[in-house]
Amino acid sequence: MKVSKFGGTSVASAIQIKKVAAIVKADPSRKFIVVSAPGKRYDTDKKVTDLLIELAIAAIHKEEVEEKLFKVLDRYKEIAQGLELDDTICNVIEEDLRSRINKDQSILELFVDNIKASGEDNNAKLISAYFTSIGLDSQYVNPRTAGLLVNDLPERAQALPQAYDNLYALKHLSGVVVFPGFFGFTPNGTLRTFDRGGSDITGSILAAAVKADLYENFTDVDSVFCANPKVVNHPAEIEEITYREMRELSYAGFSVFHDEALMPVFKSGIPVCIKNTNNPSAPGTKIVAKRKNNKRPVTGISADNGFSILYVSKYLMNREIGFGRKLLQILEEEHISYEHTPSGLDDISVIVRSHQLDPEKEARIMSRVLNELKADDVHFRHHFSMIVIVGEGMNNSTGLAARAASAIANTGANIEMINQGSSEVSLSFGVQESSENKILRALYNEFFSAVTVG
Amino acid sequence: MKVSKFGGTSVASAIQIKKVAAIVKADPSRKFIVVSAPGKRYDTDKKVTDLLIELAIAAIHKEEVEEKLFKVLDRYKEIAQGLELDDTICNVIEEDLRSRINKDQSILELFVDNIKASGEDNNAKLISAYFTSIGLDSQYVNPRTAGLLVNDLPERAQALPQAYDNLYALKHLSGVVVFPGFFGFTPNGTLRTFDRGGSDITGSILAAAVKADLYENFTDVDSVFCANPKVVNHPAEIEEITYREMRELSYAGFSVFHDEALMPVFKSGIPVCIKNTNNPSAPGTKIVAKRKNNKRPVTGISADNGFSILYVSKYLMNREIGFGRKLLQILEEEHISYEHTPSGLDDISVIVRSHQLDPEKEARIMSRVLNELKADDVHFRHHFSMIVIVGEGMNNSTGLAARAASAIANTGANIEMINQGSSEVSLSFGVQESSENKILRALYNEFFSAVTVG
Numbered sequence: 001m002k003v004s005k006f007g008g009t010s011v012a013s014a015i016q017i018k019k020v021a022a023i024v025k026a027d028p029s030r031k032f033i034v035v036s037a038p039g040k041r042y043d044t045d046k047k048v049t050d051l052l053i054e055l056a057i058a059a060i061h062k063e064e065v066e067e068k069l070f071k072v073l074d075r076y077k078e079i080a081q082g083l084e085l086d087d088t089i090c091n092v093i094e095e096d097l098r099s100r101i102n103k104d105q106s107i108l109e110l111f112v113d114n115i116k117a118s119g120e121d122n123n124a125k126l127i128s129a130y131f132t133s134i135g136l137d138s139q140y141v142n143p144r145t146a147g148l149l150v151n152d153l154p155e156r157a158q159a160l161p162q163a164y165d166n167l168y169a170l171k172h173l174s175g176v177v178v179f180p181g182f183f184g185f186t187p188n189g190t191l192r193t194f195d196r197g198g199s200d201i202t203g204s205i206l207a208a209a210v211k212a213d214l215y216e217n218f219t220d221v222d223s224v225f226c227a228n229p230k231v232v233n234h235p236a237e238i239e240e241i242t243y244r245e246m247r248e249l250s251y252a253g254f255s256v257f258h259d260e261a262l263m264p265v266f267k268s269g270i271p272v273c274i275k276n277t278n279n280p281s282a283p284g285t286k287i288v289a290k291r292k293n294n295k296r297p298v299t300g301i302s303a304d305n306g307f308s309i310l311y312v313s314k315y316l317m318n319r320e321i322g323f324g325r326k327l328l329q330i331l332e333e334e335h336i337s338y339e340h341t342p343s344g345l346d347d348i349s350v351i352v353r354s355h356q357l358d359p360e361k362e363a364r365i366m367s368r369v370l371n372e373l374k375a376d377d378v379h380f381r382h383h384f385s386m387i388v389i390v391g392e393g394m395n396n397s398t399g400l401a402a403r404a405a406s407a408i409a410n411t412g413a414n415i416e417m418i419n420q421g422s423s424e425v426s427l428s429f430g431v432q433e434s435s436e437n438k439i440l441r442a443l444y445n446e447f448f449s450a451v452t453v454g
Numbered sequence: 455m456k457v458s459k460f461g462g463t464s465v466a467s468a469i470q471i472k473k474v475a476a477i478v479k480a481d482p483s484r485k486f487i488v489v490s491a492p493g494k495r496y497d498t499d500k501k502v503t504d505l506l507i508e509l510a511i512a513a514i515h516k517e518e519v520e521e522k523l524f525k526v527l528d529r530y531k532e533i534a535q536g537l538e539l540d541d542t543i544c545n546v547i548e549e550d551l552r553s554r555i556n557k558d559q560s561i562l563e564l565f566v567d568n569i570k571a572s573g574e575d576n577n578a579k580l581i582s583a584y585f586t587s588i589g590l591d592s593q594y595v596n597p598r599t600a601g602l603l604v605n606d607l608p609e610r611a612q613a614l615p616q617a618y619d620n621l622y623a624l625k626h627l628s629g630v631v632v633f634p635g636f637f638g639f640t641p642n643g644t645l646r647t648f649d650r651g652g653s654d655i656t657g658s659i660l661a662a663a664v665k666a667d668l669y670e671n672f673t674d675v676d677s678v679f680c681a682n683p684k685v686v687n688h689p690a691e692i693e694e695i696t697y698r699e700m701r702e703l704s705y706a707g708f709s710v711f712h713d714e715a716l717m718p719v720f721k722s723g724i725p726v727c728i729k730n731t732n733n734p735s736a737p738g739t740k741i742v743a744k745r746k747n748n749k750r751p752v753t754g755i756s757a758d759n760g761f762s763i764l765y766v767s768k769y770l771m772n773r774e775i776g777f778g779r780k781l782l783q784i785l786e787e788e789h790i791s792y793e794h795t796p797s798g799l800d801d802i803s804v805i806v807r808s809h810q811l812d813p814e815k816e817a818r819i820m821s822r823v824l825n826e827l828k829a830d831d832v833h834f835r836h837h838f839s840m841i842v843i844v845g846e847g848m849n850n851s852t853g854l855a856a857r858a859a860s861a862i863a864n865t866g867a868n869i870e871m872i873n874q875g876s877s878e879v880s881l882s883f884g885v886q887e888s889s890e891n892k893i894l895r896a897l898y899n900e901f902f903s904a905v906t907v908g
Contacts, residue, residue, distance in 0.1 A: 011627055024898070037604065038838055086667075221486055243769075244800065245801055247769070247770075248798055248799050248800070250799065260770060260773070263769055263770060264767075267769075271875070277580065308878040309875075311875075311876055315697075315701070315716075315717055315720055315721075316713070316714060318699075318718060318791065318793065319791075320715070321786055321789065321790075321791045322782075322786050324782055324792070324795070325779055325782035325786055328776075328778055329779050329780035332775055332776050334781055335775065336775075337772065337773075337774075337775045338778070338878050339772065339797075340672040340796070340797050341795050341797070342780070342794070342796070342875030342876075343703050343794050343795070343873065343875055344702055344875060344876055344879065344880045344882075345701055345704065345793075345880070346698065346701050346702070347875065347876035348875065356474075374509040381876060384876075396868065396869075398863050398866060398867070398868050398869075399859075399860070399863030399864075401859040401863075401869050402856060402859035402860040402863040403854035405853075405855040405859050406853070406856040406859075406860065407859075408856070409852050409853030409855075410853075412852065413852070414849075414850065414852050414856050415852075415873055415874070416876050417873065417874055417876055418797050418855055418872045418873065418874040418881070419797065419873065419874075420796055420801065420869070420871055420872040421765075421796030421797055421798060421801065421803035421871055421874075422763040422765055422796075422803040422835060422838075422870050422871055422884065426798045426799070428798075428871070430876065437831050
């Protein structure tokens with residue numbers, strides 16, 4: 001039995017939803033269908049979720065809401081007409097939306113969340129109605145009724161253990177279950193949303209709860225690529241990748257799947273398949289616990305910019321038990337998370353995402369490091385990129401680091417940082433932002449070109 | 455004005471002490487002479503310090519001490535006779551030793567320390583007497599009289615700030631000052647010793663205190679080598695090296711100078727020269743704040759074995775602010791210091807010296823990491839070596855990491871860990887212990903051979 005999740009572009013229009021229906025019909029094991037809100041139909045289009053946010057903001061500012069409400073309703077109406085459904089479902093959606101707009105605004109965040117979540121919720125109702133209209137035994141299930149219990153974290157809710165037990169019962173429902181993504185309810189009934197892209201998370205929780213054989217994630221690409229296709233021309237497609245590899249590649253260019261979403265299926269060992277709604281016969285990319293096939297030591301290369309380096313040096317630093325821990329504590333107290341901490345005997349660099357810093361924070365950190373840790377030198381450097389080479393087969397591949405470092409050196413770029421740990425599946429390099437793309441291309445050529453071309 | 459320190463082998467016999475006198479006479483700016491206890495005269499010989507420890511232990515166990523006492527006295531007598539000194543100085547030494555043996559034993563550690571420190575103290579008296587006998591204006595100065603104040607750390611005392619002001623006054627003494635290394639006194643008069651090899655520390659403190667132009671450290675090698683001469687045949691000699699480079703090289707094979715000893719001169723910017731008592735005309739190795747000369751990007755390569763790796767993985771680790779800090783805190787609570795912490799997105803390796811671990815400690819750490827940090831996997835691996843390539847010129851040398859990694863790959867060995875941080879002067883590799891020597895030789899050939907041979 002499979003849980004199949006369809007992303008925003010897969011459910012953006014009547015044409016797309018007909019493809020979804022064909023996919024569901026084609027395989028009776030596709031019992032649980034998790035849907036997003038209607039996404040973009042074309043590049044300059046607006047997602048329904050964004051229309052809903054505009055609607056919520058207008059309501060909060062006591063502005064005229066009718067125009068904004070109809071923009072949302074028009075999207076559903078267009079879909080319903082294209083699917084040859086009568087007005088019933090659109091009346092249900094309009095009533096639902098008006099009731100959400102008239103809700104209590106005393107906690108603004110909950111008010112907005114509730115309107116945002118209607119995007120998925122009403123799309124699920126519409127899609128279920130369509131399935132029924134074409135003779136597919138189907139029912140819409142609401143996360144509240146189903147018991148998708150979450151904790152109280154705003155816009156980053158996490159499923160409670162009880163949710164899995166509750167959702168397991170859905171197995172016994174007859175026909176196809178259409179389930180809205182993106183939100184759940186706290187034990188006292190408050191609607192809470194997952195992180196952006198959270199329909200992936202709903203699908204993953206549901207797959208783990210019903211102990212699915214496969215979690216299918218339908219999107220608009222045939223597969224995950226070995227490198228960012230915006231930088232590398234026609235990169236190779238990944239057939240099979242492990243959870244760990246997928247996580248390590250979660251830097252830019254690999255945003256095809258929400259990484260927090262992997263957690264529930266990873267813990268249950270349920271494989272994931274990323275497939276294309278527009279080309280369902282393509283095999284897609286499979287995410288598994290263990291790969292049989294290790295043709296290449298490297299599975300993918302990802303890169304991201306916007307990193308800063310905090311450099312601290314102190315004579316005899318390595319004799320001081322607790323120095324590194326205290327340094328990390330200072331960063332923690334400033335709510336800064338870090339990526340890596342390469343060190344010498346007497347110095348340590350901390351690589352952080354630059355967006356977490358501002359001049360005031362930097363000054364405060366530097367002053368604390370000088371005064372509390374009695375460092376000899378402390379400074380920040382900015383505009384770095386991290387390039388990560390990922391592969392389960394890397395660890396036993398003699399000479400791989402040499403090949404990577406040589407490929408980078410041949411571009412003329414300098415390596416500012418190297419990080420590779422024991423048993424790791426990744427090797428990361430810190431480089432100047434300006435060299436990022438040429439290095440990504442050079443590494444792709446080193447590890448993939450021969451195989452693709454030859 | 456110079457502070458010149460002579461190590462154990464440089465003051466082990468009458469012949470050696472005559473060389474010291476010639477060196478002191480040859481340069482009138484050598485005003486402060488810091489001396490160790492008599493060291494080994496030949497490979498299988500015993501150092502006076504070790505004879506003194508045996509004597510102290512016998513005294514504690516209420517065993518016969520005369521034989522052990524005479525073993526010590528005989529060493530001084532042999533030296534005094536070789537230097538044609540009369541019995542006076544040896545009588546002074548005997549009286550001093552007997553008084554130390556009869557001291558209060560209520561705190562055993564202080565009793566042993568006091569006897570151990572007599573090695574340097576009495577050798578300073580003897581050498582000063584010899585200098586005087588050959589017409590050199592000279593005086594022995596006791597660290598207590600001079601005000602070398604230290605804190606109360608057993609066997610790892612550190613000089614107090616006041617010590618520097620007190621010692622500055624020694625500048626005004628006439629003639630050559632002979633000063634015993636290895637110990638100082640707490641403000642309430644307790645004798646405390648420095649770490650082993652602590653005469654280097656005394657010399658460095660004295661050099662900083664009297665604002666010397668140069669701190670000469672006389673030992674039994676012509677210079678510091680680029681790599682361990684026990685592994686690499688006739689490695690190149692280092693002419694000039696920075697404090698930072700010297701520190702980073704303080705792994706095995708570079709134990710020629712106690713690294714804590716560099717601190718006071720490093721802080722005062724006083725250059726250090728490591729010279730050979732047996733070949734004083736050789737230029738030696740100079741340790742400076744900044745090097746003018748950067749002919750080679752790499753200054754030295756050091757290696758050491760006996761490392762273990764603690765590996766921890768947890769899905770979404772990098773989303774958890776504080777994970778790394780909490781892990782280091784667990785190690786800190788077990789009094790374990792670490793070398794490096796290479797990390798991926800979801801895993802972290804902590805490299806530690808294996809001697810800090812035992813099976814019980816490992817089990818305790820693993821259980822805490824699993825229970826408190828909810829890690830998915832945690833385990834220890836043992837028998838690793840760290841190889842460190844050091845050079846101030848490395849950071850701007852494109853392709854250096856590639857050369858190093860290629861040289862290692864060509865030996866057929868696998869790289870378990872790589873660590874290089876921003877602005878660092880070092881690049882470290884973790885490898886299997888069994889590959890250490892062949893890798894050290896390969897790296898030496900890569901970075902030094904061409905220059906030496908060609």
